[in-house]
Amino acid sequence: xTTRSAPVRLGTxxxxxxxxxxxxxxxxxxxxxxxxxxxxxxxxxxxxRVLDRPLMALGERGVFVAExxxxxxxxxIDLAVHSAKDLPSTLPDDMEIAAYLPRAxxxxxxxxxxxxxxxLPAGARIGTSSxxxxxxLLALRPDVAPVxxxxxxxxxxxxxxxxxxxxxxxxxxxxxxxxxxxxxxxLAIVPFATTDMLPAPGQGALAIEIRADRPxxxxxxxxxxxxxxATAVTAERAFLAAVGGGCSxxxxxxxxxxGEMLELSAMIGxxxxxxxxxxxxxxxxxxxxxxxxxxxxxxxxxxxxxxxDGGAVAP
Numbered sequence: 001x002t003t004r005s006a007p008v009r010l011g012t013x014x015x016x017x018x019x020x021x022x023x024x025x026x027x028x029x030x031x032x033x034x035x036x037x038x039x040x041x042x043x044x045x046x047x048x049r050v051l052d053r054p055l056m057a058l059g060e061r062g063v064f065v066a067e068x069x070x071x072x073x074x075x076x077i078d079l080a081v082h083s084a085k086d087l088p089s090t091l092p093d094d095m096e097i098a099a100y101l102p103r104a105x106x107x108x109x110x111x112x113x114x115x116x117x118x119x120l121p122a123g124a125r126i127g128t129s130s131x132x133x134x135x136x137l138l139a140l141r142p143d144v145a146p147v148x149x150x151x152x153x154x155x156x157x158x159x160x161x162x163x164x165x166x167x168x169x170x171x172x173x174x175x176x177x178x179x180x181x182x183x184x185x186x187l188a189i190v191p192f193a194t195t196d197m198l199p200a201p202g203q204g205a206l207a208i209e210i211r212a213d214r215p216x217x218x219x220x221x222x223x224x225x226x227x228x229x230a231t232a233v234t235a236e237r238a239f240l241a242a243v244g245g246g247c248s249x250x251x252x253x254x255x256x257x258x259g260e261m262l263e264l265s266a267m268i269g270x271x272x273x274x275x276x277x278x279x280x281x282x283x284x285x286x287x288x289x290x291x292x293x294x295x296x297x298x299x300x301x302x303x304x305x306x307x308x309d310g311g312a313v314a315p
Contacts, residue, residue, distance in 0.1 A: 007037040008220065011068050011077035014042040015152040020177050021206055022081045025224070028101060032223040041077055043068050065209075069095060072211050079217055080209040084202030084233050085171075089241035091209070098218050099208045099225035100233055104173035106204040106254060107191040108133060111160060112167030115188040117141055124166040127156060131250045131271050131310070133169050136197045138273030146271075153178060160187070173204040198252035198267045198277075201236035205229050228257055235287035239266050242295030243307065250275075250310060255287070262287050266294050268303030270310060276303045 008029065012022040019040075026038045045064045064086045071077045072095065084100065091097070114120045117140060127149030128134060134146040147165065149156055153174055160168050172191055175181050181189060208224070210217045232255035239253040253266040262284040269275030278301070280294040299307075 007039045008079070008217075009039045009041060009077040011041050011043050011071050011080040013045055013064065013068070017153055017174050017178055018081070018083075021083065024101060024177075024206065025079075025081050025208060028224045029220070033220065041071070043071055043077075069209070072209070078210070078214070079221065082207045082209060083174075084205040084207040084237075085200040087202065087207055087209070087237075089201070089237050094212050095209055096212045097207045098210045099221040100229040101206040101208075101224060102226040103229040103232065104176060104204040105191075106199045107172045107194060108169055108197045108199060108203075109172045109175065109189050109191045110167055110169055111157065111187055111189050113186055113188065114167065116190050117167075117192075120144060120166055125164075127159065127165040127168040130169070130200070132200055132252050132267075132269070133197065134271045135250050135269035135273055135275055136252070136267070137169065138271070139269075139275060140196055142273055153180070157187075171199075171203060194254055194265075198254055198265060201240045201251070201253045202233045205233050207233070231255070231262070231284050231287055232257055235262065235264055235291045236266075238288045238291035239264065239295050242292045243268055243299060243303065250307065253291075257284055260284055262290065264290055264294055266291075266298060268298045268306055270306040272309075274306055274309075276301050276306065 010022050010025060012018045022040055029036055029038060045067045065082060065088070068080045069092065072080055110117050112120065122143040124144045125147050126137060126144050127147055129148055129150055137144065137146055149159060149165065149168060153170060156168050156170065159165060175189065208221055235255045236253035240249065240251055243251055250269045250271060251267065253264060256263045260283055261281065263279065263281040265279045267275050267277045276298045278294050278298050280290045282290050
């Protein structure tokens with residue numbers, strides 16, 4: 001237990017999901033450090049403010065984290081709570097991830113009245129802002145129409161209910177954290193198998209970012225870090241960094257860990273549905289090296305051209 005008199009200041013985006021996730025970190029801090037005082041600061045990010053363009057069109061690095069990292073540098077906050085999948089694949093030299101909370105469900109889900117992807121009609125409009133999801137969706141159903149959708153989870157579900165889309169694709173972890181898995185009336189929530197829809201690197205995990213020169217905060221967060229999640233997500237992020245992709249790249253990765261063994265599955269693709277997939281296994285201590293080997297294999301097997309082709313979700 002760490003004794004601390006000053007409040008710990010947590011920075012977060014202002015969405016309902018971000019606040020729930022920050023509450024999870026506050027709860028974990030209170031469990032490990034009874035009596036600790038926590039203050040939460042909501043920070044508006046560029047990615048949250050600009051909702052009239054697809055994510056890939058924004059172009060900037062870390063559209064959901066730049067303002068939060070600025071608050072860390074200025075000392076307005078002590079730590080930042082992120083969905084790990086929103087973080088750029090590499091952090092600035094003055095930042096580091098001090099802890100990962102235990103990972104939630106990694107899968108994507110299809111939300112629709114149809115009940116399943118197979119039951120949607122040809123030409124069905126499916127809302128997603130993720131090029132990764134578009135790629136894998138079109139590999140499964142080349143006859144549907146992915147359409148860009150921005151906004152928080154509630155906004156996307158409202159647009160679906162209003163008939164603007166026939167379905168939307170979301171992360172199951174977010175729906176679970178918001179308590180929405182069983183409360184959507186006539187809408188069916190159907191998880192994709194990870195063999196069909198590999199998740200984004202870090203999906204389902206919460207990452208706590210701090211300034212690298214804060215040993216006091218590193219010590220405070222040490223009991224919160226889930227080592228299995230940290231090993232898995234670190235390998236996935238290493239794959240993304242090795243292929244030169246950011247959080248909006250057409251790339252996916254998922255680590256499975258059993259004992260001391262690790263298996264990494266990954267994908268590089270383009271938004272027209274073309275993709276290259278691969279898998280590699282070894283010991284968990286070799287996760288970083290394995291990620292780089294797999295990245296190089298997929299890049300050499302046509303992945304480099306697919307990343308270059310890239311593309312964007314239809315407006």
